[in-house]
Each structure stands twice: as C-alpha cells, then as structure tokens.
Amino acid sequence: MVAYTFQWHVVPESAGALAHGLKLTLQLSAISFVLSLVLGLVVALCRLAPSRPLRALAYTYTQVFRALSLYVYVLFIYFGISAVFGINLGTFAAGVVALTLLNSAYMAEIYRAAIQSVDHGQREAALALGLGHTRTFSSVTFPQAGRVAVPGLVNQLVDIVKDSSIVAVIGLLDLMGTTIQLVSTERAPFELYTATAVAYIVLILAISAAAALLERRLARHVRGGGSGPSPLERMQRYRFGGRVPT
Amino acid sequence: MTEAAANEAAELDLGEEIVVAEGIHKSFNRGQKEREIHVLRGVDLKVAKGEVLVVIGPSGSGKSTLLRCLNFIAPPDAGSVTFLGHCLTGEVPRRRPAERMRYERDLRFYRTHIGMVFQHFNLFPHMTAADNVALGPTRALGLTRREAKERSLEELERVGMGEKARQYPSQLSGGQKQRVAIARALAMRPQLMLFDEATSALDPELIGGILEEMKRLAESGMTMIVVTHEMGFAREVGDRVLFMDEGVVVEEGGARDVIERPQNERTQAFLSAILS
Amino acid sequence: MTNVLAYEFAWGPVLDRWDLFLLGAWLDVWVTAISFVLACALGIGIAVLRLSGVRLLSAPAFAYVQILRGVPLLVFLYWVYFGVAIVIGLNFSPVQAGIVALTLTGSAYTAEIFRGGLQALDAGQAEASRSLGLSRTGTYRHVLLPQTLRIVIPPLGNVFIGLLKGATLLSIIAVSDMVSVANDLNINFFTPFEAFTAVAVILVALVAVFSAGVTVLERVLRLP
Numbered sequence: 001m002v003a004y005t006f007q008w009h010v011v012p013e014s015a016g017a018l019a020h021g022l023k024l025t026l027q028l029s030a031i032s033f034v035l036s037l038v039l040g041l042v043v044a045l046c047r048l049a050p051s052r053p054l055r056a057l058a059y060t061y062t063q064v065f066r067a068l069s070l071y072v073y074v075l076f077i078y079f080g081i082s083a084v085f086g087i088n089l090g091t092f093a094a095g096v097v098a099l100t101l102l103n104s105a106y107m108a109e110i111y112r113a114a115i116q117s118v119d120h121g122q123r124e125a126a127l128a129l130g131l132g133h134t135r136t137f138s139s140v141t142f143p144q145a146g147r148v149a150v151p152g153l154v155n156q157l158v159d160i161v162k163d164s165s166i167v168a169v170i171g172l173l174d175l176m177g178t179t180i181q182l183v184s185t186e187r188a189p190f191e192l193y194t195a196t197a198v199a200y201i202v203l204i205l206a207i208s209a210a211a212a213l214l215e216r217r218l219a220r221h222v223r224g225g226g227s228g229p230s231p232l233e234r235m236q237r238y239r240f241g242g243r244v245p246t
Numbered sequence: 247m248t249e250a251a252a253n254e255a256a257e258l259d260l261g262e263e264i265v266v267a268e269g270i271h272k273s274f275n276r277g278q279k280e281r282e283i284h285v286l287r288g289v290d291l292k293v294a295k296g297e298v299l300v301v302i303g304p305s306g307s308g309k310s311t312l313l314r315c316l317n318f319i320a321p322p323d324a325g326s327v328t329f330l331g332h333c334l335t336g337e338v339p340r341r342r343p344a345e346r347m348r349y350e351r352d353l354r355f356y357r358t359h360i361g362m363v364f365q366h367f368n369l370f371p372h373m374t375a376a377d378n379v380a381l382g383p384t385r386a387l388g389l390t391r392r393e394a395k396e397r398s399l400e401e402l403e404r405v406g407m408g409e410k411a412r413q414y415p416s417q418l419s420g421g422q423k424q425r426v427a428i429a430r431a432l433a434m435r436p437q438l439m440l441f442d443e444a445t446s447a448l449d450p451e452l453i454g455g456i457l458e459e460m461k462r463l464a465e466s467g468m469t470m471i472v473v474t475h476e477m478g479f480a481r482e483v484g485d486r487v488l489f490m491d492e493g494v495v496v497e498e499g500g501a502r503d504v505i506e507r508p509q510n511e512r513t514q515a516f517l518s519a520i521l522s
Numbered sequence: 523m524t525n526v527l528a529y530e531f532a533w534g535p536v537l538d539r540w541d542l543f544l545l546g547a548w549l550d551v552w553v554t555a556i557s558f559v560l561a562c563a564l565g566i567g568i569a570v571l572r573l574s575g576v577r578l579l580s581a582p583a584f585a586y587v588q589i590l591r592g593v594p595l596l597v598f599l600y601w602v603y604f605g606v607a608i609v610i611g612l613n614f615s616p617v618q619a620g621i622v623a624l625t626l627t628g629s630a631y632t633a634e635i636f637r638g639g640l641q642a643l644d645a646g647q648a649e650a651s652r653s654l655g656l657s658r659t660g661t662y663r664h665v666l667l668p669q670t671l672r673i674v675i676p677p678l679g680n681v682f683i684g685l686l687k688g689a690t691l692l693s694i695i696a697v698s699d700m701v702s703v704a705n706d707l708n709i710n711f712f713t714p715f716e717a718f719t720a721v722a723v724i725l726v727a728l729v730a731v732f733s734a735g736v737t738v739l740e741r742v743l744r745l746p
Contacts, residue, residue, distance in 0.1 A: 004609045067726045069687030079714035084529045165594040176597060190605035197601055201592030319649050358655035368650035372668045385664060386655030414746045
C-alpha cells in the first residue's frame with residue numbers, strides 16, 4: 001500500500017459549504033416529496049376511476065415514469081426539453097420536475113395497492129350504511145389505505161434523497177454538487193466523499209427511523225374490525241422492495 | 247446429572263429402553279427477563295422397544311417441545327437424552343473440534359434414527375412426493391439416487407400413496423400430505439417415531455385414516471411416542487400414557503388406567519373437559 | 523411546428539450512430555450482469571449471517587446493510603473511483619470502479635431480499651429437514667434456498683433493472699456507455715432531445731426485455 005497522508009482537516013474547513021449544500025438537498029427532496037405525494041394520489045385515483053381513458057392515461061403515466069432512471073430524466077428535461085421548448089429551466093427546477101415525475105409514478109402504485117388491499121367488506125359495510133361513494137372513500141377506504149401506504153411512501157423519501165444527488169450532474173450545488181466542487185479545489189477526494197457519504201447515511205438512517213416509528217404508531221389500530229389489511233402490508237412492501245434508486 | 251452418570255444409567259437400561267430422557271429443562275427466549283418462558287421443568291421419560299407412549303395434556307403444556315428435545319431440533323437447556331446407548335446433552339462442546347465433530351455425528355445419528363411427523367406435515371413444497379421421501383435417504387444416509395427412489399416408492403406404496411408419487415404437495419389433500427410425511431419418516435428406517443399432533447390439522451373425515459395408519463405401524467412393532475388429543479386412539483393403541491401440564495409430568499401409567507381412572511386432579515379435569 | 527418551437531429536429535446524427543449506441547448499451551448490460559451476479563453472491567452470504575442467530579455475525583451484517591443503503595450510488599461511484607483509488611494507491615479503471623460500486627450497492631438490496639425470502643419460509647421446513655438428519659448446509663442447499671429462490675425472483679428482477687439504470691451513471695466517470703454517446707452527440711451537434719430520446723428508447727426496450735425474462739423465469743419455476 002502506498003503511504004497516503006490523510007487530510008481530514010479539509011472536512012471541518014469545508015463544513016460551511018457542505019452545510020449549504022445539505023440545505024439545498026433537503027429543500028429539493030422536501031419539495032419533490034410533497035409534490036409527488038399529491039400527484040401520486042391523483043394518478044392513483046385516476047387509475048381506479050370508472051372512466052376507461054382516464055385509467056389508460058394513468059396507467060401510461062406510471063409505466064413511462066417508472067421505466068427510466070432519474071439520471072436519464074434529468075438529462076432529458078434539463079437539456080432536451082429545455083432546448084425544444086426554448087426555456088431555461090434551471091438546475092433546481094429541472095431536479096424538482098424529474099424527481100416529482102419519477103416518484104409520483106412509484107407513489108401512485110403504492111397508493112393503488114394500498115387502496116386495493118382494503119377489504120371489500122369495508123366498502124360494502126359503508127355503502128350499506130347509506131354513505132355515498134365519495135364519502136365511503138374519504139371516511140372508510142382512504143383512512144385504512146393510508147395506514148398501509150405510509151411506510152411505502154416514507155421509504156420513497158429515502159429514495160428521493162438518494163436520487164437527488166444525481167442532480168449534481170447538471171451542476172446543482174446540492175450536497176453532492178458542492179462536494180464535487182470542493183474536491184476540485186481542495187484535492188482531498190477520499191476525505192470529502194467519505195464525509196458526504198456519512199452525511200447521506202445519517203440523513204437516511206434518520207428518515208428510516210422516523211418511518212419505523214410512524215409505522216408502529218399507525219399499526220396500533222389497523223388490526224381488528226374484521227379482516228383488516230395489515231397482513232397484505234408486508235407482501236406489498238415486498239413486491240416494491242428491490243428498486244435500486246439511481 | 248453428570249455425563250458419566252448418565253452413561254452408566256444408559257448402559258444399565260440398554261437393550262430394554264430405546265430412549266431415556268432425564269431432567270429435561272427447556273426455556274424459550276432465554277436470558278430475556280420478561281419474555282423468558284420456562285416450557286419444560288424437569289421431565290423424565292423412558293420408552294422401551296416396541297412400546298407406544300402417548301403424551302397428552304392441555305395446549306402449552308410442553309408436549310411438542312418435549313418431542314423436539316428428544317431429537318435435538320430444540321436442544322434441551324439441561325438434562326440428557328440417551329438413545330440406543332448414546333448419551334447427549336444440549337450443551338454443545340464448542341472448544342475442541344474433535345469433540346464438536348463427535349457431537350455433530352451423534353446428532354445426526356439421533357436424527358437419522360428418530361423419525362418425526364409434524365402437525366402441519368412440513369412437506370417440502372418444491373419437491374414431488376417421491377422426492378420428499380427420497381431426500382433423507384440420499385442426503386443423510388448416503389444412498390444412491392436409484393436406491394433412494396426405490397425405497398421412496400416402496401414406502402409411498404405402503405401408506406397407499408403409490409399413485410401420487412409424482413404429485414407436488416399442493417396437489418394433495420391434508421390426509422394425503424400426512425401419509426407422504428409418514429412415508430418420508432419411515433424411509434429413514436427409524437428405530438423410534440415421534441408423532442406431533444399428527445391429526446390436529448386435518449379435516450375430521452380424514453383423521454380416521456391417519457390414525458389407522460399409525461395403529462398399523464404400532465402393530466408392526468414400531469416404537470412410538472405420540473402427542474395427541476385423540477383419547478380413543480390413546481386408549482386403544484397406547485401402552486402407556488403420560489399426562490403433562492405446565493412443563494412437568496403430572497401422571498403416568500398404563501393407557502387404560504390413566505384414561506379411565508385418572509388419579510391426579512389435573513388429569514381428571516383435563517380428561518373430563520376433553521371427553522365431554 | 524419546428525418554427526413554433528424554434529428547435530430544428532435533426533435525427534440524422536443519432537441514426538448515423540446507431541451502432542455506437544448499441545455498443546454503449548451492450549457495455550451497460552454486461553457491467554450490470556457482472557455486478558448483479560456478484561451482488562447476489564454477496565447478498566446470500568450477508569443474509570445467512572444476518573439470520574445466523576449469532577450476535578457477533580448478525581450485527582455486522584445488519585450494519586453493513588444499513589450503511590450501504592444510505593449511500594447514493596453516485597456518491598459511492600465517486601468515492602470508489604476518486605477517493606479509495608488514491609488512498610490505496612490503485613488505479614481503478616472506470617469500469618472496475620463502476621462494478622465495485624454497483625456490486626456493493628446492489629448487495630445491500632439483495633441481502634434484504636434473501637433475508638426476507640428465507641424468513642418467509644415456515645420454520646417447519648428447517649425442522650423437518652433437520653429431523654431427517656440433514657446437516658445445516660444440506661438443509662440450506664436442498665430445502666431452504668430452492669424455496670427462497672422462487673420467492674426472491676421478482677424482487678431480484680427489480681434489483682437487476684435498478685442496477686441497469688444505475689450503470690448508465692458510469693458515463694459520468696468517462697465510461698463510454700450509451701449515455702456518454704448521447705452526451706457527445708449533444709455537445710458536437712447540439713441535438714439533446716434526439717440524443718437522450720435514443721437513450722430512453724434503448725433503456726425502455728432493455729427494461730421491457732428483462733422484465734419479460736423475469737416473468738418467464740417465474741412461470742418456468744412455478745410449482746403446480
């Protein structure tokens with residue numbers, strides 16, 4: 001092994017810049033997460049709508065935006081779409097659009113599976129009580145489906161945070177982008193990339209821990225009241241498991 | 247009890263007793279204060295060659311765990327099991343490789359010579375009935391594929407499943423699955439058979455057939471330990487009955503005596519509840 | 523239409539270089555395949571350690587998965603290619619660095635999948651196998667893993683596709699895969715839309731082919 005002198009002092013010296021990058025990463029992730037939550041639900045509802053064209057459209061949406069990697073969407077949106085329509089999106093906006101399109105498609109599938117996992121009897125019972133279709137959905141089906149969907153949706157935030165690092169490729173100075181820039185001036189790639197990796201790990205472990213906590217609290221009241229959806233929950237997460245965020 | 251003393255005891259009984267268990271203790275979640283459950287609290291047991299011992303008792307009394315201690319699928323925390331003159335305790339000798347090897351060899355000896363039939367059959371779903379039966383003979387006894395295949399078909403034939411040899415477990419009914427499981431255990435040519443509530447998961451109309459199969463096996467001279475709730479079977483086929491409650495043997499005796507004239511209060515209460 | 527958009531579509535440069543695109547795609551595929559196989563091997567090992575019941579083995583396996591799942595692939599790639607290479611004084615080729623990063627990232631996912639697959643099996647399966655006198659290894663080989671395999675194929679298919687998508691990131695460290703071909707086109711001819719459309723089409727086709735492959739495999743292995 002070649003003797004290598006570590007220059008860990010570079011890390012605290014760059015802390016200010018890295019913190020600024022981290023802030024941008026958090027903003028990018030949070031905005032994309034919220035937009036995906038909303039858009040995903042809309043798409044999921046369209047997929048379960050009575051209207052056939054609407055269903056087909058929603059289906060196409062989920063297929064198209066799950067087909068490619070974030071990297072390709074980012075390049076496509078930032079370079080391709082911008083050039084064709086002659087607009088300059090900016091790196092942050094391009095990142096938000098790409099992250100939202102991709103993750104809303106995944107979230108739509110999570111919502112859909114959750115809604116479908118709610119026992120038929122629940123819907124029938126609500127309709128038998130004289131509740132309308134909308135009312136049945138909003139006060140019986142959705143609250144139950146929501147509990148099932150939450151773990152999957154929060155996991156999606158983990159993917160968003162990881163995926164967001166890719167926006168650095170088009171020059172956004174998020175955590176990763178800042179690190180790349182710092183490496184070119186400080187010449188301490190191992191130390192800086194390690195620090196950034198640790199920051200991502202800590203961030204993601206924190207989100208996972210919060211998700212686990214949330215899941216436990218929600219799981220408290222899911223069982224009981226007839227055949228609840230909770231056994232399905234495991235299966236679902238299993239099917240969705242294995243997406244490597246890129 | 248020390249190992250030497252256990253060995254001595256084993257030698258004295260040799261030829262008579264096939265299996266002797268002494269002072270068996272078993273806990274689950276050991277070392278986790280509040281979650282620890284002491285399932286077996288010092289159980290002794292002896293089974294002579296050709297004998298059918300029926301173990302009864304309320305659920306949670308430790309019957310199934312006792313069976314799993316005998317073939318070390320759940321090794322006992324304390325106590326010893328002597329089987330055909332070999333004495334084993336649950337303590338794994340970790341230090342010396344040679345001792346460790348000997349222990350592993352003994353374990354395999356126990357398991358290859360003790361057949362076990364489970365409540366939920368535990369057939370391997372990715373193998374046909376014939377392959378289920380042939381797995382042990384090829385992988386544990388070292389038979390060639392062809393020998394194992396022959397033996398497998400022979401055993402399946404014996405339990406009336408010859409025609410189903412090429413079916414997968416999912417294509418069989420509960421009763422058929424349990425027949426295959428019995429054939430799988432018998433294909434090892436065991437000295438002792440353990441039945442762990444073999445009929446509890448079956449539909450009522452299928453129970454009779456399996457009990458009939460077990461009775462036939464007992465009549466052929468097989469040594470058996472049977473955990474069951476079927477009192478009719480216990481009385482008719484069992485030589486001795488052992489009543490367990492809360493991890494200890496409460497009453498033991500001839501099958502008819504215990505079932506028809508139980509002495510202990512707890513036995514009386516259990517039997518009157520189950521027979522009414 | 524072109525006038526409205528003020529953008530001249532020019533498919534010529536892309537179509538002229540179809541062979542370069544396919545060569546680039548082929549590189550992505552074999553890099554993915556190698557990484558996937560390695561990630562599976564590593565993942566099985568980690569899953570077995572995780573389920574060993576021995577704290578000394580399961581705790582590091584747990585930590586491994588948690589830590590590796592927290593590192594974005596791009597960060598991993600830079601860390602290996604620029605960082606680790608300097609420290610150990612070894613010059614990775616970009617492809618080697620890519621395979622290392624993809625394998626390690628993938629292994630965290632495959633480990634969790636194999637663990638889930640093994641845990642999904644009924645405890646009675648291992649009991650029955652051991653009651654027949656099979657050794658621990660024999661039990662894994664003949665009873666547990668064949669059943670696990672059937673459970674894990676769909677999620678493993680997702681990992682493969684994920685790694686394939688991840689492999690396109692290699693263009694960032696100067697691997698000449700299909701995205702790098704598109705990047706060159708974009709720079710030389712300023713045809714970003716056409717270039718990245720080509721990448722998208724190829725990637726979608728590849729994903730479709732591999733998804734179909736997984737479905738076929740599932741059907742072949744399905745038990746009656």
